[in-house]
Amino acid sequence: MVDDALARSFESIGADYDRYRPGFPDLAAEVIIPAAVRSVLDLGAGTGKFTELLTGRAARVLAVEPSEAMLGVLRQKLPAVDAMNGSAERIPIPDGSVDVVTVAQAFHWFDREPACREIGRVLAPAGVLGLLWNRSDPTCGWDRACHRIAHPAVGDSDATTSSAADELPGFEFVRHETVRWRERLSRTVYVRRWATVSSFLVADEVRRAEMLDAVETVLDASDETRGREVLDLPQVTDVFVYRRR
Numbered sequence: 186m187v188d189d190a191l192a193r194s195f196e197s198i199g200a201d202y203d204r205y206r207p208g209f210p211d212l213a214a215e216v217i218i219p220a221a222v223r224s225v226l227d228l229g230a231g232t233g234k235f236t237e238l239l240t241g242r243a244a245r246v247l248a249v250e251p252s253e254a255m256l257g258v259l260r261q262k263l264p265a266v267d268a269m270n271g272s273a274e275r276i277p278i279p280d281g282s283v284d285v286v287t288v289a290q291a292f293h294w295f296d297r298e299p300a301c302r303e304i305g306r307v308l309a310p311a312g313v314l315g316l317l318w319n320r321s322d323p324t325c326g327w328d329r330a331c332h333r334i335a336h337p338a339v340g341d342s343d344a345t346t347s348s349a350a351d352e353l354p355g356f357e358f359v360r361h362e363t364v365r366w367r368e369r370l371s372r373t374v375y376v377r378r379w380a381t382v383s384s385f386l387v388a389d390e391v392r393r394a395e396m397l398d399a400v401e402t403v404l405d406a407s408d409e410t411r412g413r414e415v416l417d418l419p420q421v422t423d424v425f426v427y428r429r430r
């Protein structure tokens with residue numbers, strides 16, 4: 186069951202999300218679209234962090250996103266993308282009009298049954314659905330500790346990611362790839378990144394301050410981060426590819 190308040194928390198940010206959140210490796214886009222296609226829709230596109238990897242892979246790139254704050258940034262960054270306000274449950278494009286639908290870091294916010302129906306409706310016959318998530322590398326203790334601060338209910342498992350491997354109504358599972366990559370970022374950006382996650386956005390001032398203090402404490406405690414202005418963060422991107430039945 187999707188928590189509506191958490192799902193809508195992204196209505197309050199745009200520029201900060203774009204500034205502080207990680208992007209995605211190009212290989213993740215290649216797994217979903219190995220050869221150029223006519224059209225691709227990035228659903229729950231946010232500020233376009235994954236959309237920008239699609240522009241060289243399709244003649245037409247569309248983006249659908251419910252948050253105007255996020256869409257505003259996407260439109261400024263990627264003027265050639267056809268960006269629309271909408272949701273996974275109500276996609277404002279005609280039946281069978283795209284070859285590929287991608288969903289980066291957002292499928293867990295969708296109401297699964299109606300969203301799968303809508304995605305199936307807008308995809309061409311045998312069209313491809315690609316779902317992807319960045320997640321923390323289980324070998325990186327300090328990043329895992331920060332994840333537990335922001336997502337105590339998830340703990341050490343990757344609930345959102347693993348739920349993607351389930352059967353999706355109307356789709357046939359094709360493949361799962363894991364892409365490992367590294368990100369070098371300043372400590373400031375890393376700390377501010379935590380201020381863009383949904384649990385932080387819906388928290389009150391006191392809880393927000395506690396969460397950021399706890400992140401700073403983790404960074405001061407680890408030998409890999411203490412006293413460093415630039416952090417070397419291992420990242421894992423899980424990509425799940427499906428085909429419309």
Ligand SMILES: C[S@@+](CC[C@H](N)C(=O)[O-])C[C@H]1O[C@@H](n2cnc3c(N)ncnc32)[C@H](O)[C@@H]1O
Nearest residue numbers: 192195229230231234252272273289290291294
């Ligand atoms: C964590 S952000 C990911 C944004 C972008 N795909 C990225 O990877 O940077 C989740 C996005 O899903 C959007 N979202 C939430 N509920 C949605 C829904 N029902 N349909 C479409 N998008 C939704 C949010 O507005 C937000 O932009």
